[in-house]
Amino acid sequence: MAAAESSYKDKKVITIGIVRELTGLSERQIRYYEERKLIFPDRTPGGSxxxxxxxxxxxxxxxxxxxxxxxxxxxxxxxxxxxxxxxxKTHHKMIQGQLNAQFGIQKR
Amino acid sequence: MAAAESSYKDKKVITIGIVRELTGLSERQIRYYEERKLIFPDRTPGGSxxxxxxxxxxxxxxxxxxxxxxxxxxxxxxxxxxxxxxxxKTHHKMIQGQLNAQFGIQKR
DNA sequence: CGTGTAAGGAATTCTGACACG
DNA sequence: CGTGTAAGGAATTCTGACACG
Structure with a gap:
């Protein structure tokens, strides 16, 4: 039972230049939205x-x-x-899961 | 009816440094496998x-x-x-599709 | 507020070559 | 054959700041 699924979609592996191409935004814009805490990229050891x-x-x-x-x-x-x-919602599901694990299927 | 599905999995957006981290291979190895025509990365306008x-x-x-x-x-x-x-296999499916389009469901 | 830009520096990537084997 | 490495250069990215508004 792991914490988070690591699908391709959520792996942080794309550098800002590619993001610029893909989104059409300027690097300035992309960095600014990070400054405003709307987006949270990872960093390479070198800081990219x-x-x-x-x-x-x-x-x-x-x-x-x-x-x-x-x-x-x-x-x-x-x-x-x-x-x-x-x-x-996640919390609710988790509680349901715990009840389920202890007492079996409770719904219905 | 498009040519190829462009899912996340097949989008070429990852630079070699990240690939090195993800695979554990050296950049030398990664480039060499390309030289031997085993892998075909895209390029940025700048050549990366x-x-x-x-x-x-x-x-x-x-x-x-x-x-x-x-x-x-x-x-x-x-x-x-x-x-x-x-x-x-793809060709077979395509032919089946064409027959299907012209004559309707033919199987069975 | 959101974005462009010039500035200087650092990290990243590229190619061709020599080396070992 | 497959891989490491040093070399020199070019592309990429980073931060902090000034500007406009």
């Missing part, structure tokens, strides 16, 4: 940023919202809210 | 190599065979044979 495909998708969503006039701060609040909802 | 997750898996298979004493030339022959088998 590494992104995942998920990060790229997220960046494009962010870019869309910015175009719509949403500020980075608001986007961040949204993301925090979404994360909380997710955690709640 | 870009690999996919599939490439990484392939590299690890290659490394295993090399360790077992298989020569690059033999590995290449194997790969060509496998590709031919694949193409044959």
């Amino acid at each position: 940023r590494k992104y995942s495909f998920s990060d790229i998708e997220l960046l494009m969503e962010i870019a869309n919202k910015i175009e719509d006039g949403v500020q980075t701060y608001e986007i961040r609040q949204e993301m925090i809210r979404e994360k909380r909802a997710m955690d709640k | 190599r870009k690999y996919s997750f599939s490439d990484i898996e392939l590299l690890m298979e290659i490394a295993n065979k090399i360790e077992d004493g298989v020569q690059t030339y033999e590995i290449r022959q194997e790969m060509i044979r496998e590709k031919r088998a694949m193409d044959k």
Whole structure:
């Protein structure tokens, strides 16, 4: 029972130049969204940023919202809210899993 | 009806340094396997190599065979044979698809 | 606030070659 | 044959700052 599935989608292996190509954003923009805590790349030992495909998708969503006039701060609040909802769901599933493990199938 | 599905797995977006980390191979080895036509990375406009997750898996298979004493030339022959088998299967499916499109479900 | 840019430096990658075997 | 390495150069990335607004 591991912690997180490590699929291709979430492996941080893409450098910023490729992200620029894939998203059409400038490196300045990409780094700025990190500064505003919207995105969290890993780093190589040398300090170069590494992104995942998920990060790229997220960046494009962010870019869309910015175009719509949403500020980075608001986007961040949204993301925090979404994360909380997710955690709640995950917690619920986990509790269900524990009950299940102890008492067997309880549903129905 | 497009030509090839472009999933994350086959997108060539990973630079050689990351590939080195992920495979444990040296850059020398990775480049050499390309020289021997076992692997075909894309290039950035500047000339840097870009690999996919599939490439990484392939590299690890290659490394295993090399360790077992298989020569690059033999590995290449194997790969060509496998590709031919694949193409044959794909061709068969395509023909079936065309028949299907013209005459409807023919099986059974 | 979000983004462009010039600046200087450091990390990354490239190729061709010599070496060993 | 497969791989290590030193060499020199070019492409890539990094940070902090100034600018505009």
